[in-house]
Amino acid sequence: MIDFSTQYMGLPLSGPIVVSSTPISESIDNVRRLEDAGASAIVLTSLFEEQLELESKALDEDLSRGTESFAESLGYLPDLSDYRMTHEVYLDHLRRAKEAVNIPILASLNGATTGGWIRYATDVEQAGADAIELNTYALATDRSQTSAEIELQLLDLVAAVTSAVKIPVSVKLSQSFTSVPHLVARLEDVGARGVVLFNRFYQPDFDIETLEVRPTLHFSTPSELLPRLHWAAILYGHLKLDLAISGGVHSAEDVLKGIMAGAGVTMMASAIHIHGIEHIARVLADMRYWLEKREYTSLWETRGCLSRRSVPDTSPFDRGNYIKTLSSYSLRQTVAAF
Numbered sequence: 001m002i003d004f005s006t007q008y009m010g011l012p013l014s015g016p017i018v019v020s021s022t023p024i025s026e027s028i029d030n031v032r033r034l035e036d037a038g039a040s041a042i043v044l045t046s047l048f049e050e051q052l053e054l055e056s057k058a059l060d061e062d063l064s065r066g067t068e069s070f071a072e073s074l075g076y077l078p079d080l081s082d083y084r085m086t087h088e089v090y091l092d093h094l095r096r097a098k099e100a101v102n103i104p105i106l107a108s109l110n111g112a113t114t115g116g117w118i119r120y121a122t123d124v125e126q127a128g129a130d131a132i133e134l135n136t137y138a139l140a141t142d143r144s145q146t147s148a149e150i151e152l153q154l155l156d157l158v159a160a161v162t163s164a165v166k167i168p169v170s171v172k173l174s175q176s177f178t179s180v181p182h183l184v185a186r187l188e189d190v191g192a193r194g195v196v197l198f199n200r201f202y203q204p205d206f207d208i209e210t211l212e213v214r215p216t217l218h219f220s221t222p223s224e225l226l227p228r229l230h231w232a233a234i235l236y237g238h239l240k241l242d243l244a245i246s247g248g249v250h251s252a253e254d255v256l257k258g259i260m261a262g263a264g265v266t267m268m269a270s271a272i273h274i275h276g277i278e279h280i281a282r283v284l285a286d287m288r289y290w291l292e293k294r295e296y297t298s299l300w301e302t303r304g305c306l307s308r309r310s311v312p313d314t315s316p317f318d319r320g321n322y323i324k325t326l327s328s329y330s331l332r333q334t335v336a337a338f
């Protein structure tokens with residue numbers, strides 16, 4: 001029997017598949033089914049900074065009727081009813097999820113500024129969250145803001161949260177930072193215990209008939225895994241914090257690749273939406289078959305075996321790969337394709 005146990009953010013986990021933040025876990029029945037299918041932890045759907053801001057402004061408005069600034073200040077935010085859960089409902093759901101299962105439940109806070117995060121972080125800690133995932137989705141659209149300022153803002157946010165709570169905190173990171181290894185090392189310095197590679201950006205699509213810009217959400221494909229494997233393999237072995245891969249994990253092969261790159265866990269959302277909750281059990285069974293056939297006794301033995309520090313030839317991770325890949329594509333292939 002293969003031992004699947006692993007570790008993430010210092011939490012001992014029974015296996016490598018964590019359910020990433022998605023509405024699937026908004027039902028307690030699903031939370032139970034996810035545990036039964038073999039998920040080793042669940043990251044709840046996010047509480048959004050903007051939603052909390054709206055709730056507190058709505059409360060202020062109730063307390064002092066007649067203030068006009070409230071309605072004006074809301075122009076850029078969705079309606080409160082667009083959000084899936086209010087703060088109180090979220091805390092209640094977290095408590096019920098904790099009661100329903102034995103696996104760790106991670107709360108997800110989604111924001112970009114230090115704002116009121118500390119209060120919400122301590123609230124989810126008190127409600128029983130085993131850890132907090134901070135999703136810092138922010139787009140640099142202001143030309144006066146430098147990369148260094150953006151990184152500093154992120155580090156301040158993480159430092160504020162990690163010093164306010166005792167439970168481990170991870171950061172779901174955007175892929176578009178210039179020096180990922182430097183930033184991740186600094187996140188570790190300010191107390192992060194895990195990093196999730198990477199946040200998935202949802203770019204709007206353009207409708208050329210109606211001349212509208214529309215939000216889109218497509219589920220991922222396994223091709224999105226490659227940049228995550230690449231960075232996990234580069235980061236592995238240089239840090240004390242644990243790595244998680246989120247994005248493009250669909251099959252047993254994807255999970256194995258993630259662990260071999262050096263991740264402690266891999267996270268799944270799209271694959272569960274597409275194939276159903278039982279998909280987790282099928283992936284674990286496929287992994288077991290693959291590992292047993294090759295006479296491994298534990299998943300841990302494979303961890304990091306394809307990381308940059310483990311392979312004899314590191315050129316595939318560096319500029320050498322870029323040159324080799326481009327040079328290997330011959331004119332003959334190009335002509336044949338046309």
Ligand SMILES: Cc1cc2nc3c(=O)[nH]c(=O)nc-3n(C[C@H](O)[C@H](O)[C@H](O)COP(=O)(O)O)c2cc1C
Nearest residue numbers: 020021022045046135200220246247248268269270
């Ligand atoms: C329907 C849906 C809702 C999501 N909601 C959240 C969310 O509230 N917070 C968050 O951090 N990520 C959210 N995500 C992103 C996922 O957690 C995950 O990082 C992303 O989908 C990439 O993983 P995948 O390839 O397994 O789908 C959502 C994804 C989907 C498909």
